[in-house]
Amino acid sequence: xxxxxxSFRDTIGTINEEGNRAWxxxxxxxxxxxxxxxxxxxxxxxxxxxxxFIKINGNQFLLFNVIDRRFxxxxxxxxxxxFHLVVISMIIGVIFIALFTVAFGRIFCGWICPQTIFMExxxxxxxxxxxxDRGAQIKLNRQPWNAEKIRKRITKWFAFLIISFLIxxxxxxxxxGSDRLLQYVGDGPLQHTSTLISLxxxxxxxxxxxxxxxxxxCIIACPYxxxxxxxxxxxxxxxxxxxxxxxxxEGRKKFRKNEDREALGHGDCIDCFQCVNVCPTGIDIRNGxxxxxxxxxxxxxxxDTIMEKVNxxxxxxxxxxxxxxxKKAKFKFTPRLKGYTAVLVILTGLLIGMLFLRNDVEATxxxxxxxxxxxxxxxxxxxxYTYKLVNKTTxxxxxxxxxxxxxxxxxxxxxxxxxxxxxxxxxxxxxFIEINNAAIxxxxxxxxxxxxSSDVLIETTSTTFLAPRSYR
Numbered sequence: 001x002x003x004x005x006x007s008f009r010d011t012i013g014t015i016n017e018e019g020n021r022a023w024x025x026x027x028x029x030x031x032x033x034x035x036x037x038x039x040x041x042x043x044x045x046x047x048x049x050x051x052x053f054i055k056i057n058g059n060q061f062l063l064f065n066v067i068d069r070r071f072x073x074x075x076x077x078x079x080x081x082x083f084h085l086v087v088i089s090m091i092i093g094v095i096f097i098a099l100f101t102v103a104f105g106r107i108f109c110g111w112i113c114p115q116t117i118f119m120e121x122x123x124x125x126x127x128x129x130x131x132x133d134r135g136a137q138i139k140l141n142r143q144p145w146n147a148e149k150i151r152k153r154i155t156k157w158f159a160f161l162i163i164s165f166l167i168x169x170x171x172x173x174x175x176x177g178s179d180r181l182l183q184y185v186g187d188g189p190l191q192h193t194s195t196l197i198s199l200x201x202x203x204x205x206x207x208x209x210x211x212x213x214x215x216x217x218c219i220i221a222c223p224y225x226x227x228x229x230x231x232x233x234x235x236x237x238x239x240x241x242x243x244x245x246x247x248x249x250e251g252r253k254k255f256r257k258n259e260d261r262e263a264l265g266h267g268d269c270i271d272c273f274q275c276v277n278v279c280p281t282g283i284d285i286r287n288g289x290x291x292x293x294x295x296x297x298x299x300x301x302x303x304d305t306i307m308e309k310v311n312x313x314x315x316x317x318x319x320x321x322x323x324x325x326x327k328k329a330k331f332k333f334t335p336r337l338k339g340y341t342a343v344l345v346i347l348t349g350l351l352i353g354m355l356f357l358r359n360d361v362e363a364t365x366x367x368x369x370x371x372x373x374x375x376x377x378x379x380x381x382x383x384x385y386t387y388k389l390v391n392k393t394t395x396x397x398x399x400x401x402x403x404x405x406x407x408x409x410x411x412x413x414x415x416x417x418x419x420x421x422x423x424x425x426x427x428x429x430x431x432f433i434e435i436n437n438a439a440i441x442x443x444x445x446x447x448x449x450x451x452x453s454s455d456v457l458i459e460t461t462s463t464t465f466l467a468p469r470s471y472r
Contacts, residue, residue: 023141025134041117045117051174052174056074061075065177085358107295108224109224116218118167123163124280126156248265285299285317361393363387379436380436383433391426400419404447407445414431
């Protein structure tokens, strides 16, 4: 490419020469890939809206309650004590996306990302329904504020606001739980003003993103587009323009009926600009892979339609790697992909193993800060501890009691003897451990304690026991 042809890289596609926002008016897409994306999007939208209201064994399917530090992932409850599992899950997610980016480019953005799905399958469809297709939208944008423009703008903005409010409610259901959200709705908004304010803030954010910021999220705010330059290589399969076939020896040329383009040395690209007009981020895919491209496949469908009309082979724009276009090389599972896959398999196996080894009840027993041992009659040494029991199940754990496993001694609870740990709740309290000094070998002994439900051992934990040094 010449320097003039490379000038598109000096700025993003949604900024004009004066540095102002260049509003994108994409053409309404259609075609094979659009149909497949529609099915995938409807499936993911159903999953997104239904997940907070689906319960497995009494647990919300997905819950991310940061304030109360409670998380449910696919029905499995996670507590702050399980934060390492959440971290591993997030690392697996990042590596999984990186693996697919190396292999298939920014396919996540075009097919799975909630921003793209809401923008293209919900808000943009409403815009097509109210304002019309690309030409009608450009005409409406240029015309003065008459009755028609005011009516269409108010209708569209009001529809965007209602959908943003609905999305904000679903988002809140993920944050505080669907049961609590429904309870707040029943109580009335004025009974929970802090939640109402949060809901209005979420609504405003979603409205701003989908009504005004739009594709700028993918181009400016999202770091994933920048990651492409690090992860992609000439072997990655992306939405690509076949420049070898499209340009030919003499470059692209407008279509003329009964013209022998091959004899004249022109490529199959007829320079119709339909791939540009249909692009939701306003780029020209013929310039090569760009950070603005979200691999939405709209240009593939549109180009195939044009090729069919002019009796030329489809696939001028298609899923392909640079090596496939220039060298006719087929996709290979490269050492780089093998490395990502190996790490992904290892971490996934580690996570599954840790999930199976995770106890339903987790116990923490710590010595009370600032307290030393107490020397009692009969050569008995007593230490005071605080305990915390977390019940991760959906059933109450009854008749909870403690027993020493490593030493002969007694465990005395303060205020109560046996107690209940409620489902998905925690119990805290104080206990004393008494051991005969003759059974203690060091001044800082490690002891093991069993947590029982009736006579069934449900958890073991360890702590330290202090004794007077002079007796050693």
